[in-house]
């Protein structure tokens with residue numbers, strides 16, 4: 001790594017890349033490093049196909065050196081802002097308000113994850129408390145999505161628990177709901193434990209959870225959550241997982257997703273008061289859900305579709321026009337890098353936006 005950085009430094013300082021300020025020197029350095037990453041990515045696709053590219057992008061989403069390069073490179077934000085509502089609470093609320101006007105609900109996410117200090121975790125908690133106050137003041141019934149690793153799970157389980165409890169208390173006092181996002185499989189068990197502590201032991205009826213169809217364990221997890229009358233979002237899963245815990249083939253994930261959707265929209269789930277959120281942009285998954293709903297005469301009021309801000313806009317509007325409930329996940333904040341990289345990994349074609357932004361400069 002060291003030798004490639006110094007090569008980049010030398011190139012950036014050479015006559016070819018004469019710059020007039022430190023800012024443009026660092027921009028040039030970013031451009032060169034970026035180009036190297038691109039070349040490696042193109043090589044990986046040519047050699048091993050899209051699956052490899054996905055793995056590389058997920059790896060890069062966690063690499064702090066890559067975060068530094070990408071976030072210091074202005075065109076990156078131009079592309080990332082397609083998926084991120086802005087950097088401030090006000091921008092997120094403004095987007096949610098606009099969507100509400102189009103008949104679309106929101107769940108707002110203050111971006112951040114895997115914090116390393118208690119101060120960072122507590123700052124995130126305080127920011128989300130303000131977000132809850134702002135949502136309440138706006139009069140909207142938007143939800144909030146949080147990640148336990150943002151609240152300190154990687155430092156101390158009790159810290160995350162205490163922070164989540166404060167968020168749930170504030171949300172409850174405003175009549176709002178909080179959903180715990182699901183992170184990588186190493187955190188599945190502890191995330192479910194903390195969810196249950198809040199929902200069942202401490203009686204917070206305003207907390208929800210997410211299940212990833214890609215994991216083998218999810219049939220069992222879902223069965224138990226249905227018995228408990230939980231509030232569940234079903235997703236395919238955004239993390240790169242080993243074959244020991246998750247289906248390696250997309251076709252198997254898709255099959256599991258259809259099965260899980262049908263479980264969540266089954267008689268037992270509805271009898272137990274389960275609130276189901278079918279979170280996908282995949283037209284095949286949406287059609288399978290709609291087929292099941294029609295076949296079983298399930299009311300559109302009994303579930304909702306969820307999608308991510310900036311993806312599948314046509315489909316969102318089409319579902320609303322057909323009378324279905326749609327909620328968008330609206331991320332905002334400055335810590336957009338890992339979220340953005342996961343969106344690239346889901347659809348490597350998004351990389352071309354990057355390339356064109358790179359050359360537009």
Ligand SMILES: Cc1cc2nc3c(=O)[nH]c(=O)nc-3n(C[C@H](O)[C@H](O)[C@H](O)COP(=O)(O)OP(=O)(O)OC[C@H]3O[C@@H](n4cnc5c(N)ncnc54)[C@H](O)[C@@H]3O)c2cc1C
Pocket residue numbers: 180181182183210212233235236237238239279280281282283285306307308311312328329342343344346347350
């Ligand atoms: C509301 C919501 C909340 C989520 N919460 C979590 C969570 O807590 N934990 C977690 O692991 N994952 C979460 N995810 C992400 C999820 O796991 C998938 O990674 C993501 O939704 C892509 O899968 P898909 O179902 O859309 O199907 P895919 O098979 O990946 O995609 C189907 C089609 O959708 C479109 N599409 C999908 N992704 C993109 C993209 N990034 N850019 C452009 N088009 C795209 C493309 O047309 C693609 O062909 C969430 C997703 C949503 C919608």
